[in-house]
Amino acid sequence: MKLMRCPVNGWRPIQEFSYGGALRPMPPPGECSDRQWADYVFHRSGAAAVKKEWWCHLASGVWFIAERDTATDEIQRTYLYGEDDRHE
């Protein structure tokens, strides 16, 4: 069983977490085209890469972002939403 670091609760077994999908910025709903909107709602890239993902620590309800290499399943870093010190 994997371990994951919750930015608030520290290292916890992966069972305590729930995956919340990829982090996808919403296009402005009033301005974007139908195609752009459909792309946002339905399309996901399955290509292996380091991805930004939503994860929730279920026991405490903390949502945060994890950067995970989907080829190796290595979780590289986790941080609270909006608290990424690197370029978003």
Next chain:
Amino acid sequence: MGKTTAMSERLGPQPGERIDREQPVDFAFEGRRYRGYRGDTLSTALWASGARVLGRSFKYHRPRGIFSLSGLDCNALAENRDSTNLRMDTTLIQPGMEARAVNTWGGVRSDLYRFTELFSPFLPVGFYYKAFHRPRSLFPFFERRMRRIAGLGSIHPDQPLQATPKRYDFCDLLVVGSGPAGLSAAIAAAELGLQVLLVEEDRLPGGTLGFQLPGEPQAGGLLAELLGRAAALPNLEIRAGTTAAGCYADGWVALIDSRRLTKLRARSLVAAAGCYDQPAVFRNNDLPGVMLASAAQRLIHQYAVKPFSRAVVLAANTDGYRAAFDLHRAGVKVALVADLRPQGEGSRWRDEVAGLRIPIRTGAAVLEALPALGKRGIRGVLLCPLDWRGDPLPVKSEPIACDGIAMSVGWAPADGILRQAGARMGYDQTLEQYVPDRLPAGVFAAGRVNGVYALGDRLEDGRRAGRQAAVYLGKAGSAAPAAAPRRGPAFSHPYPVVPHPRGKNFVDLDEDIQLDDIRHSLQEGFDSAELLKRYSTLGMGPSQGKHSNLNGSRILARLKGRSLAATGLTTARPFTSPVPLSHLAGRIFSPQRRTPIHGRHRQLGARFMVAGSWLRPEYYPVPGSDRRAAIQAEAQAVRGRVGLVDVGTLGKLEICGPDAVAFIERMYTGRFAKLKEGRSRYLLMCDESGMMVDDGVAARLASDRFYVTTTSGASDAVAREMARWALIWSLQVMVLNLTGAWGAMNLAGPRSLEVLQPLTDIDLAPEAFPYLGVREGRVAGAPARLLRVGFVGEWGYEIHVPADAAVGVWDRILEAGKAAGIRPFGVEAQRLLRLEKGHLIMGQDSDGLSYPAEAGMDWAVKADKPFFVGQRSLSILKTRPLTRRLVGFAFPESYGGPVPRECELVIHEGEMAGRVTSAAFSPTLKQVIGMAYVHPELSAPGTAVPIRTGGRRLVTARVVELPFYDPGNLRQKQAPVS
């Protein structure tokens, strides 16, 4: 049973033997009585008594004896009353034990299935896939036959359930293997302060120190010394009889012992599991008497059993010469040492063996073993010389008489755990062995699995690995010494395989796979390691290829003209050894939720049903009345008098904060800004694609505070999604999930006001507390929130109280309602009542592709709001034609057949035109009613829609306007007349 067989092959006391000669143990095998000593295994006690046929092979039922004596091969599998597929090599004898070999017909000595072998020319590799698939109807017959013949032990389904406890554990360093390398790694790490756990698969620690090295003078006392140092370290624990069977992410290791599974979290890992002794491939290399040299040494040193009387040793390394030396000292006449290498042995062990006047023939291989009568052993060998490349020359030697062959021609690393941990193995040309090539952080290898053979080197390599683990964990300075040298000469022969025109030269003993089977697989195109494994089943038996994968790879590489490095290995997966399913079976760690009133439902004799994670009363059975009648009586009580249902499973969220209104407007499709305090409104939630995902009621308690209900199954997911959106939108809002903290019940029916008023300080008068009103006050002394809702279509109150007060309130209401004829009702009656009202249940009358317009829910969607989740998608969907509509339907009143089930089909002109989502017999309307998705063209009221009912017949229903009952909602709004 006759008299007990004597222990004719037992040697005098050996230093370090595992048996207790003071404690004889009597047992039976295959109906014969034997005696062994406490500490003997089934195999060793039988071998000591002269028995040679311990098992039968899987496919051809050839006699099999001791092969590795490590517990890793499956030549000798036994069953007794309680267990099956017991590995006889490691199963200790017990007084009174009655064991027999698995899968024989008439016993192991003269198994009648042995005649299967006569057909072996007609049982080619991939035989299963080629035969018996035509005609198809006969396959079950053949399958049963084949499974019976080619099978393992039988199971007894009447066995009582065994409790299998699990253990959780953790350590800084897990060391796998307790040979010289493992012990010195564990000691070095523990001396640097690490919490160390050392596991050993064998019953006792020591590894090769216990059976292979006693012949080596400097090894004397080394094991005792290492164990003494280990025992003095309080932070070092040794667990023998424990297998590290699986390694998963982040140091999560499955440890298996005889009783339980331990889930261990190890911060670092040293694999010092050693190597598996590898057989040579020659004709009849599987018969009793042909064994690995290490097995012969285990017999001698650990069990004081003489392996044979007269032996030929087949060697390609120093270990073979050591074994010849040990055999001689145990009183075995060693007829010859045949050395596969043209240059022979270079160490002093050659002289030791020569000094015993044992003839040594270099550049020679065993061509075949000559079977004894009934193949129950061997009576001699034929040798053949090898040419300069190591290929056999077609020259047979004169037969050399012997009753045993001890082989030591190579070693395969026990690298299962290492590879599961992410290590990459590379082929070392000097050692002719796979060695770790790249190790992940925190994972180390030491000893022979690391390609280090000399005893001194192994001790040093273990110290290095233990120290490196300490450096990795920050417990030691980073001046870790360099890796111990991997130096030759090789202990493995590059190709210990001798072809024979008449075959029966086995590569895999588990599955009876011969050299030619591999050749044929390749000819048929299965020419990669993974394909070969699956097609030929090489390495797929219970020993998981521990004695066959390496030779298989060598053969594959040679036949393909490739190097071993290019041939590759099959993937290493957990578990490294078979694990009884009972070790893995266990409790499910997902709780089943019960409402605070659950105990009362049980007292009332409720029939419970599983609803998501909840257990809910389906209905309350009535003596002398069937399920349907009981449910209908419950529903009629609500329509005619008053009923009480536990709705504590509803999701209950409190949403508060300055942005609470803005937040709810974004989360749900409706408008809530103008919802007055003390009022409630229906809520519908869509996902981003516009599909309906949840509904409920929002009650405004204050300008910045809402009490929101969700469907029973969705409370956690809805609360979680809300928290995420609040974060994304940076709104000042708090979502509290009170689902478990509060209980809830719905009091419904024309007499509900009259029942409830005496119990509460809230004025229930219709003008003071109108339909859809919300009030806070006390009910039966408990703080309560009352919502006037109409889900079941009658005057009613949803009563929310803290969970610990729920039972009291439930009791008081039932008590107060006695005179009015109150009746508790369950989920089924509630479903029926809401169906009469045409109310949807999310997930039942909607699916993952239902959007509001399809379900007639457009009234709940305020598309002109600035934003809500799903809004943009719904605006796109609005431009498309509907493909289906949810409609109500009714069967003719004369219909008396079964009620259609969910998902039964609507048929129009012979085509599927929709499906039923809910249906029931309505006692109020006296006919079968339901809801269904149908083509829009069939949705007009009055349309005839044939519905396939009860799986067969078509019943013509009529589309009916919803709701079926009380279209003006007068009953829930107007003051009761009673």
